[in-house]
Amino acid sequence: MTAQRFFPIAVITLLLLALANLMFGAVSLSVEEVWKGLYASSENHFTIYEYRLPRIFLAILVGAGLALSGALVQGVIRNPLASPDVLGVGHGAGLAAVCYMTFFSEASTRWLPEVALAGGILAALVLWYLCGARSSAIKLAITGVALAALWASCIDFLMLTKPLEINNALLWLTGSLWGRGWAQLQALLPWFVLIPLALGLSKYLNLLDLGDDSAISLGARPQHLRLLALAIAVALTAACVSICGPIGFLGLVAPHLTRKLVGGRHQPLLPATMLTGACLLLAADLAARTLDPPIELPAGILTAIIGAPYFLWLLLRMK
Amino acid sequence: MTRPFYGLTIVLAAILLLLLGWWNLFAWSVIPIQAQDVWLSLTHFDSQSISHRIVQDLRLPRLLTAMFVGACLATAGTIMQGLTRNPLAAPSVLGINAGAALGMALVSTLPILYGALSTSLAAMIGGGVAWLLVMLLGNSWRIGGNEHGRLVLAGVAISALCAALTKAVVIMEEDQAAGVLTWLTGSLADARWQTWQHYWPFALAGLFGALLLTPSLNLLQLGEEHARNLGANLLRSKLFGSFLVLLLVGTTISAVGSIGFIGLIVPHMARLLVGQDFRIFLPVAMLLGATLVTLADTLSRAISYPMETPAGAILALIGAPFFIYLVRKRTL
Numbered sequence: 001m002t003a004q005r006f007f008p009i010a011v012i013t014l015l016l017l018a019l020a021n022l023m024f025g026a027v028s029l030s031v032e033e034v035w036k037g038l039y040a041s042s043e044n045h046f047t048i049y050e051y052r053l054p055r056i057f058l059a060i061l062v063g064a065g066l067a068l069s070g071a072l073v074q075g076v077i078r079n080p081l082a083s084p085d086v087l088g089v090g091h092g093a094g095l096a097a098v099c100y101m102t103f104f105s106e107a108s109t110r111w112l113p114e115v116a117l118a119g120g121i122l123a124a125l126v127l128w129y130l131c132g133a134r135s136s137a138i139k140l141a142i143t144g145v146a147l148a149a150l151w152a153s154c155i156d157f158l159m160l161t162k163p164l165e166i167n168n169a170l171l172w173l174t175g176s177l178w179g180r181g182w183a184q185l186q187a188l189l190p191w192f193v194l195i196p197l198a199l200g201l202s203k204y205l206n207l208l209d210l211g212d213d214s215a216i217s218l219g220a221r222p223q224h225l226r227l228l229a230l231a232i233a234v235a236l237t238a239a240c241v242s243i244c245g246p247i248g249f250l251g252l253v254a255p256h257l258t259r260k261l262v263g264g265r266h267q268p269l270l271p272a273t274m275l276t277g278a279c280l281l282l283a284a285d286l287a288a289r290t291l292d293p294p295i296e297l298p299a300g301i302l303t304a305i306i307g308a309p310y311f312l313w314l315l316l317r318m319k
Numbered sequence: 320m321t322r323p324f325y326g327l328t329i330v331l332a333a334i335l336l337l338l339l340g341w342w343n344l345f346a347w348s349v350i351p352i353q354a355q356d357v358w359l360s361l362t363h364f365d366s367q368s369i370s371h372r373i374v375q376d377l378r379l380p381r382l383l384t385a386m387f388v389g390a391c392l393a394t395a396g397t398i399m400q401g402l403t404r405n406p407l408a409a410p411s412v413l414g415i416n417a418g419a420a421l422g423m424a425l426v427s428t429l430p431i432l433y434g435a436l437s438t439s440l441a442a443m444i445g446g447g448v449a450w451l452l453v454m455l456l457g458n459s460w461r462i463g464g465n466e467h468g469r470l471v472l473a474g475v476a477i478s479a480l481c482a483a484l485t486k487a488v489v490i491m492e493e494d495q496a497a498g499v500l501t502w503l504t505g506s507l508a509d510a511r512w513q514t515w516q517h518y519w520p521f522a523l524a525g526l527f528g529a530l531l532l533t534p535s536l537n538l539l540q541l542g543e544e545h546a547r548n549l550g551a552n553l554l555r556s557k558l559f560g561s562f563l564v565l566l567l568v569g570t571t572i573s574a575v576g577s578i579g580f581i582g583l584i585v586p587h588m589a590r591l592l593v594g595q596d597f598r599i600f601l602p603v604a605m606l607l608g609a610t611l612v613t614l615a616d617t618l619s620r621a622i623s624y625p626m627e628t629p630a631g632a633i634l635a636l637i638g639a640p641f642f643i644y645l646v647r648k649r650t651l
Binding site for chain 2: 141146300301307309
């Protein structure tokens with residue numbers, strides 16, 4: 001499939017999924033009822049406007065953000081197994097947020113995204129320090145996984161020793177879009193000024209694919225470029241994680257899938273990845289809400305169920 | 320490493336284990352227990368005394384279970400590191416814990432399977448399927464196809480998959496979920512005489528079987544080609560070893576839940592103390608494992624006294640930095 005054909009198909013899929021998300025759930029509505037529900041007079045106004053609509057926008061933004069940061073990390077590290085969550089950034093952000101909620105339980109949750117962001121960046125720095133710039137693909141991935149295990153065990157420990165303060169954290173850590181509304185959407189939106197910046201990098205990321213020496217002779221500065229792209233990826237991931245909790249494997253699967261469809265050039269790849277990520281998360285959230293209503297599964301569980309086998313398949317094919 | 324030193328290590332470890340066990344019986348009890356009460360309750364049991372009854376009915380089965388859990392998990396880790404010749408191999412790293420937990424969650428929540436299998440059998444089957452997949456994906460059955468990093472990454476992905484499925488099952492079948500969640504955290508607080516009775520015969524059988532396996536593990540360390548030339552039946556050792564691991568881990572997990580990282584740390588500690596010979600360091604690993612879990616269980620009452628912290632959480636907190644250290648030390 002070429003890029004010209006990918007984009008219309010992806011956009012139509014996205015719109016259809018969004019419509020399906022508005023229609024199905026604990027209460028199923030017809031298209032007509034959905035349309036009427038957008039106006040305040042309808043009985044379904046609350047379901048549609050306060051509940052399902054912000055959730056769709058969040059799913060699109062978070063899916064796009066995670067997928068984009070996955071594509072950036074894979075482009076920079078040139079490692080097919082790399083993605084922000086395999087590298088422990090998600091868990092690092094989670095640990096920071098849980099620490100914040102535990103030790104400053106009276107502080108407002110307004111600052112949660114910033115705290116999670118700091119945690120994610122810190123986790124990335126620790127990984128960078130442990131591995132250095134020139135590690136093999138598998139060593140980087142294993143160190144990241146080991147670090148993620150460390151952060152996860154710290155999270156478990158805090159939650160088990162301070163059970164009273166931690167109900168909020170438990171809700172948040174399941175990696176779900178449940179209960180998120182317009183307020184969370186507002187908190188997330190400012191971070192997306194990073195997206196044009198990331199798209200602007202795509203020309204230089206292509207140069208990196210040629211190898212450092214060629215990139216330098218063509219006028220790029222690989223070290224600066226790596227740092228900038230990674231910083232954007234970490235910031236985006238941490239912002240998404242701070243709203244929805246850790247949603248696993250999305251940042252790994254979406255870029256891979258898209259690279260197969262539109263090829264490795266970053267100019268079409270980056271926006272296409274964002275569309276794929278948004279579609280995947282919308283689909284996961286739809287499935288999470290409709291598999292066994294009225295119980296909701298966290299969307300993060302579904303992305304892991306799809307993503308982990310995909311990771312294994314990548315591992316099998318890797319030489 | 321010379322034999323006398325080995326004897327000394329065994330004796331010291333055993334003494335340490337006994338002292339810690341004795342301490343575990345009375346330390347940080349919500350209802351205060353005196354050190355001499357422990358002794359009295361064993362020699363002159365008085366059914367009227369509350370502290371005697373606590374020691375007899377709660378503390379003693381808990382201590383015995385803790386010791387066996389440590390020994391079993393350490394043994395399972397040792398066997399896995401021997402079979403795969405991979406320093407990072409351990410039940411929790413290679414997905415057996417998560418697979419066993421998934422098996423138990425399925426059996427105890429799904430109406431179709433409910434009561435069809437005992438939970439320990441379900442744990443063994445779940446762990447077995449997970450390990451089979453990890454070994455296949457990590458290329459570890461094929462001769463000479465042993466890639467350390469790939470095996471660990473396969474284990475991590477299988478763990479993530481099983482954990483996600485377990486969570487999904489637990490959320491969808493809310494009614495029986497409370498029990499499943501207790502297993503997942505891995506705590507010794509609920510170990511009673513009944514747990515112990517279901518646990519010790521299998522655990523003991525597994526531990527003895529492991530001692531029988533040690534000569535072939537030694538041969539395997541020479542490399543598969545050499546081992547084959549020296550007359551080892553590789554397939555039989557691998558199958559027997561895998562069966563033992565599943566027996567040890569499956570029964571342990573169904574008794575106390577998923578406790579991680581013991582199987583990873585303890586074999587390395589034992590190897591550091593007494594050297595590479597499996598016949599020597601396996602018994603040391605068993606003792607050390609028992610000591611470590613007993614200590615963690617005592618701490619689990621101390622850390623947020625008077626509440627209990629699951630011992631599994633404490634061990635994970637010690638184990639994860641060690642995992643990072645191992646990853647960094649080995650050239651992968």
